[in-house]
Amino acid sequence: MPSRRSRLSRARSLGLVALAALLLGGCSQIAGLYPPAAATDQGQRIRDLYDLVFAIAVVIFLFVEGLILWAVFRYRRRDRVGLPPQVHGNNTLEVVWTAVPMAIVAVLFFFSWQTLNTVDARAADPALKVDVVGFQWQWQFSYPDAGVTVIGLPDSPPELHVPAGQTVELDLKSQDVIHAFYVPSFLFKRDVVPGKVNVFDFRIDQPGTYRGQCAEFCGLGHDRMTFSVVAQTPADFAAWLAAKKATPAPSAPAGAAAGSAPPSAGSGQAASLSLSASNIAFGSASLTAPANTAFSLTFDNQDQGIPHNVDIKDASGTSVFRGDVVTGPARTSYSVPALKPGSYTFVCDVHPNMSGTLTVQ
Amino acid sequence: MTAQSRSLPAPRGGHPAGHARPGISNPVLGMILFITSEVMFFAGLFAAYFNVRAAAPVWPPAGNEHFQIHHDVWPLVGALTLILIVSSLTCQLGVWAIQRDDRRGLVRALAVTLALGITFLVGQAYDYSQLGFGLSDGTFGTTFYTLTGFHGAHVLAGTIMLGVMLFRATAGQFSARHHDAVEAVSLYWHFVDVVWVCLFSILYLL
Amino acid sequence: MATTVLRPATTTYRTGLYEWLTTTDHKKIGILYVLNSFLFFLLAGLLALGVRTELARPGIQFFDEKLYNQLFTMHGTVMIFLFIIPMLAGFGNYVVPLMIGAADMAFPRINALSFWMLPLGGLLLFSGFLTGGAAAEGWTSYSPLAQAKYAGMGTDLWLVGLTLIGTSSILGAVNFLVTIFKLRAPGMTLFRMPILVWTVLVTSVLVLMATPVFTSALIMLFIDRNYGGHFFDPATGGNAILWQNVFWFYSHPAVYVMILPAMGIISEVLPVFSRKPLFGYRAFVFATSAIGALGFSVWAHHMFTTGSVFLPFFSLMTFLIAVPTGVKMFNWIATLWGGHIRLASPMLFAIGFLTMFLIGGINGAFSAAVPVDFALHDTYWVVAHIHYVLFGGSVFGVFAGIYYWFPKMTGRFLDERLAKVHFVLMFVGMNLTFFPMHLLGLAGMPRRIADYSPAAGWSELNLLATIGGFTIAASMLPFIWNVLVSLRSGVEAGDDPWEGNTLEWATSSPPPPYNFDHLPEIRSERPLFDQRHGLLGSGH
Ligand code: HEA
Ligand code: HEA
Ligand code: CUA
Ligand SMILES: [Cu+2]
Numbered sequence A: 001m002p003s004r005r006s007r008l009s010r011a012r013s014l015g016l017v018a019l020a021a022l023l024l025g026g027c028s029q030i031a032g033l034y035p036p037a038a039a040t041d042q043g044q045r046i047r048d049l050y051d052l053v054f055a056i057a058v059v060i061f062l063f064v065e066g067l068i069l070w071a072v073f074r075y076r077r078r079d080r081v082g083l084p085p086q087v088h089g090n091n092t093l094e095v096v097w098t099a100v101p102m103a104i105v106a107v108l109f110f111f112s113w114q115t116l117n118t119v120d121a122r123a124a125d126p127a128l129k130v131d132v133v134g135f136q137w138q139w140q141f142s143y144p145d146a147g148v149t150v151i152g153l154p155d156s157p158p159e160l161h162v163p164a165g166q167t168v169e170l171d172l173k174s175q176d177v178i179h180a181f182y183v184p185s186f187l188f189k190r191d192v193v194p195g196k197v198n199v200f201d202f203r204i205d206q207p208g209t210y211r212g213q214c215a216e217f218c219g220l221g222h223d224r225m226t227f228s229v230v231a232q233t234p235a236d237f238a239a240w241l242a243a244k245k246a247t248p249a250p251s252a253p254a255g256a257a258a259g260s261a262p263p264s265a266g267s268g269q270a271a272s273l274s275l276s277a278s279n280i281a282f283g284s285a286s287l288t289a290p291a292n293t294a295f296s297l298t299f300d301n302q303d304q305g306i307p308h309n310v311d312i313k314d315a316s317g318t319s320v321f322r323g324d325v326v327t328g329p330a331r332t333s334y335s336v337p338a339l340k341p342g343s344y345t346f347v348c349d350v351h352p353n354m355s356g357t358l359t360v361q
Numbered sequence B: 001m002t003a004q005s006r007s008l009p010a011p012r013g014g015h016p017a018g019h020a021r022p023g024i025s026n027p028v029l030g031m032i033l034f035i036t037s038e039v040m041f042f043a044g045l046f047a048a049y050f051n052v053r054a055a056a057p058v059w060p061p062a063g064n065e066h067f068q069i070h071h072d073v074w075p076l077v078g079a080l081t082l083i084l085i086v087s088s089l090t091c092q093l094g095v096w097a098i099q100r101d102d103r104r105g106l107v108r109a110l111a112v113t114l115a116l117g118i119t120f121l122v123g124q125a126y127d128y129s130q131l132g133f134g135l136s137d138g139t140f141g142t143t144f145y146t147l148t149g150f151h152g153a154h155v156l157a158g159t160i161m162l163g164v165m166l167f168r169a170t171a172g173q174f175s176a177r178h179h180d181a182v183e184a185v186s187l188y189w190h191f192v193d194v195v196w197v198c199l200f201s202i203l204y205l206l
Numbered sequence C: 001m002a003t004t005v006l007r008p009a010t011t012t013y014r015t016g017l018y019e020w021l022t023t024t025d026h027k028k029i030g031i032l033y034v035l036n037s038f039l040f041f042l043l044a045g046l047l048a049l050g051v052r053t054e055l056a057r058p059g060i061q062f063f064d065e066k067l068y069n070q071l072f073t074m075h076g077t078v079m080i081f082l083f084i085i086p087m088l089a090g091f092g093n094y095v096v097p098l099m100i101g102a103a104d105m106a107f108p109r110i111n112a113l114s115f116w117m118l119p120l121g122g123l124l125l126f127s128g129f130l131t132g133g134a135a136a137e138g139w140t141s142y143s144p145l146a147q148a149k150y151a152g153m154g155t156d157l158w159l160v161g162l163t164l165i166g167t168s169s170i171l172g173a174v175n176f177l178v179t180i181f182k183l184r185a186p187g188m189t190l191f192r193m194p195i196l197v198w199t200v201l202v203t204s205v206l207v208l209m210a211t212p213v214f215t216s217a218l219i220m221l222f223i224d225r226n227y228g229g230h231f232f233d234p235a236t237g238g239n240a241i242l243w244q245n246v247f248w249f250y251s252h253p254a255v256y257v258m259i260l261p262a263m264g265i266i267s268e269v270l271p272v273f274s275r276k277p278l279f280g281y282r283a284f285v286f287a288t289s290a291i292g293a294l295g296f297s298v299w300a301h302h303m304f305t306t307g308s309v310f311l312p313f314f315s316l317m318t319f320l321i322a323v324p325t326g327v328k329m330f331n332w333i334a335t336l337w338g339g340h341i342r343l344a345s346p347m348l349f350a351i352g353f354l355t356m357f358l359i360g361g362i363n364g365a366f367s368a369a370v371p372v373d374f375a376l377h378d379t380y381w382v383v384a385h386i387h388y389v390l391f392g393g394s395v396f397g398v399f400a401g402i403y404y405w406f407p408k409m410t411g412r413f414l415d416e417r418l419a420k421v422h423f424v425l426m427f428v429g430m431n432l433t434f435f436p437m438h439l440l441g442l443a444g445m446p447r448r449i450a451d452y453s454p455a456a457g458w459s460e461l462n463l464l465a466t467i468g469g470f471t472i473a474a475s476m477l478p479f480i481w482n483v484l485v486s487l488r489s490g491v492e493a494g495d496d497p498w499e500g501n502t503l504e505w506a507t508s509s510p511p512p513p514y515n516f517d518h519l520p521e522i523r524s525e526r527p528l529f530d531q532r533h534g535l536l537g538s539g540h
Helices: A002-029 A041-074 A091-120 A234-246 B002-007 B026-055 B074-099 B103-131 B138-170 B180-205 C009-013 C017-022 C026-055 C065-099 C108-130 C153-182 C195-227 C240-257 C260-274 C281-297 C311-320 C322-336 C345-368 C370-376 C380-410 C416-442 C459-489 C527-533
Strands: A128-135 A138-143 A148-151 A159-163 A167-174 A179-183 A188-192 A198-203 A208-214 A226-232 A271-278 A286-289 A295-301 A311-313 A319-322 A330-336 A342-347 A355-360
Touching (some): A041 A091, A041 A198, A041 C322, A091 C311, A091 C345, A128 A159, A128 A179, A188 A198, A226 A234, B026 B138, B026 B180, B026 C153, B026 C240, B074 B180, B138 C195, C017 C026, C026 C065, C026 C108, C026 C459, C065 C195, C065 C260, C065 C380, C108 C153, C195 C240, C260 C380, C281 C322, C311 C322, C311 C345, C322 C345, C345 C370, C345 C380, C345 C416, C370 C416, C380 C416
Parallel strands (some): A159 A226, A271 A295
Antiparallel strands (some): A128 A138, A138 A148, A179 A188, A208 A226, A295 A330, A311 A319, A311 A342
């Protein structure tokens, strides 16, 4: 007989385990309740911690929610006769439901502290260091050792190329407001704070492209501060870096005149305009230029460390001239081709809210 | 009816409609709580001050000789500090006076306190005109004027309250049994004084 | 003459507009608070519907970034500072003097002043919409984004408006504390006070200690913006993180200001509708105080990703705060246990509170695990957390309170059938709106974006949330209709319609000026229960 009882209890506990597994498994079917698969080593640690927190949370949730609903339905009474026993409290119970949650949070704290230490650990000699500058409303990635800089434009978010399988260190800097470098598949973000440099390491194991986005609200263009992280095999990465080095400046789009081509000689005295930019604003909101003749535009970017350019668009919004992006303080001279009479707008591609009108007559 | 109310302990200014409890009176308790909130307000400003000060390599920041305010502390600012401390004393003398039902003593003490308070304000205004730096001159100027400015505003509020008290005292509205307002204002004045002593120590001495 | 006839109570509320505008009666002021806050709830809700409408589909359809940023900033600001905090203060105003057997608040004129600062502050905040744009930096108004360089006049109005509203809060807190300490009826010892009074007490201490710090921050930012100060902008020598520290030093305690009185409300409702005493009264008082105290040591859990705070300490404290909250949760359940539960409207909303606040508490605890917060911070997960605690918690508590005390305030019941329609729509709507936000957050959707890529895979869930948002809005219609109809022709309630426990049910509905003609003897935290049943089982 004892064997039958123990078999039964074994069966019962097996059943319980199965039920628990089913419940948890069922939950994991709702893939949405989990973050995306981690791309980085560090992200995988966070994912492991998340799974633990999630499992404990589900158990607490089902238990407590179950108690509430059970109490409500079990003790519901439509008649109003008599009084239930007037129980005022129970010290043992108070101790239990103080101590058990205390133990649970102690466990949770312990594991999250451990995970924190590995996630925040920094390699002494990362394979690559990249300076990340966030500004309203773009990203700039520079590879100081290679002298390569990538700046995003509204229609072409920047790509942060990194070698897979190697530790990369990011130094996060801002010149204006606070941004945050966030890649969902890293399960990680870190604020980009003016006045200080935040640093973190990561290692991506598999080549791939991961979507990223600014996560700290930073004004009008916050929703457009996207980027992507491209992890390549070290060989591909080296090739990419070398190619970038060969063509340092961002290329001007086809159809628009190239940046600093010498002014066409011969046609007498070319008109000359000047425009400045400071504090993320153009120095003047309207310019006037002669029609049907090329002219030069001296652009003075006075914003320390902040890139600007001048992009001239016609009434339909197509670009008729797009100047190179220059990082201030710097002065450049654009040669603008001959324009038909009319009204144009000029904007900074990096800061679409910097704009003015250009009247050509 | 009259016999009964005479046998009760003297009510100390609770709201007539409420069930006033013995002990500290409502206005005085209210003032103490309000002062608690004022302490937290200044704590916020002080926290900001210590934050920028801790971040600066040297303090006062180099490059502006006007920032060396601790050099000429004693003639003017020291005197002002003394004035405030004395005014706290005279204010308290007024409270003690009215507790003895000495109405003339209260009026005298309030008048002196008020005069000292005004002297402090005038002195501080003069000091501002001599400093040679402004609110927007670096973190030093910003924190200096914010702290002393808000303290000054509180002194101003205090002198206005003292003025009202003085007016009501000359009208004979206070007595040994009825002077909660005087006590509350006096507490406020002490608070303003303590804040100044902290400010003085931190801005000029530390 | 112990049995003077009470003045006919109904005349109290049939007074003219002038009387309402100049009243210093705590009950009228309480009702003014509730009405004013409800109005701002509708306005802020309307702004939220704007947010939801824009987010329903990817792309910019109705509101561009410039407007969208104002919408969510004003939505958050108004919901917090002009709806939930004053709404709960309004209940405190109406109920606390009644519950402790006092005739009024300690300082009735200051009470009126506190109230009238609110509509004024609200007017200032909203006037931004007419003067070239309201504040648009989020309700957290982080610097440097909120500096004059980046943010317009609306932000100055925001600063001034909030300073005014904060001052109103501080004066209110002083008033509550003096009232509670000094005006209790004979026999009403501290440990016989209803739990709601305890929560208002702790809340007032939080306001008294935290709100002035916020005021100082607002003023410093104002100086930065208008007088060339250098507090918060690193470009001129200030410190951007300083703003966050000062802001959250206030705003974390403030989230308990937004929940504790709501917990107090349901701690009144659950016992009455279970016909049992609150389980573990003393444990409840200690838990409330512990939450208040711990609340001052967790502020940096909003700053885990700044790289500027000592993470383990704030993580530990944040985890710990789940413990006293858990104590409350279990005591509430134990109060239900073995009771005679009546599912009348106040009870429905109280149970709604329990079931939904549980979710909000647990999904908040996720963020206490710092590395997990690295993933969740500033995503829609946090938006889900906010709304499960604030909507699922505080708002359900507020409606429980409205249905519970409406008969006391007006002498008439609200209609139970309409109440059930309201409850079901609101409950379903809120889960439809805010549950999908967990999934959006995990999928990486950041907060405070007007637009997202159709390729991101967030479109369906956002549409669902939008449908939910409009369902919540729809739930307000039966409620408003219910109030309007019941005011005229609701069922007469009598003095004590619910068989209440606390002193407000010992006077007429509505109560006369100065509240009580005669008080029952107070020998436990349930004087009316004792009066009805004798000291049956009340082992106090
Ligand atoms: C009513 C308001 C309210 C309340 C009550 C809470 C309660 C809690 N909050 Fe929440 N919080 C907000 C309002 C509130 N919060 C708001 C508005 C924000 C966003 C601000 C912004 O950025 O705009 C925020 C943001 C916020 C963050 C920052 C997230 C981020 O930006 O990354 C964190 C991080 O730790 C947090 C944690 C918590 C915790 C641990 C609790 C705890 O108090 C919850 C405790 C309750 C329970 C846990 C449930 C019951 C307990 C049990 C059944 C016991 C057993 C449980 C365990 C052992 C876990 N909150
Ligand atoms: C008490 C607090 C509270 C409440 C009740 C709500 C209620 C709602 N919130 Fe709130 N929300 C916050 C506090 C609150 N919110 C805070 C603090 C933030 C952060 C802000 C920030 O990031 O800075 C936020 C942010 C926030 C966002 C994120 C925005 C973003 O990051 O971009 C969203 C998105 O959907 C949202 C939606 C909603 C919805 C749909 C409701 C619904 O419940 C609203 C229901 C609708 C109504 C109640 C309207 C009813 C109106 C009518 C029926 C019209 C009738 C009119 C008349 C009769 C005149 N909220
Ligand atoms: Cu940059 Cu948000
Ligand atoms: Cu918090």
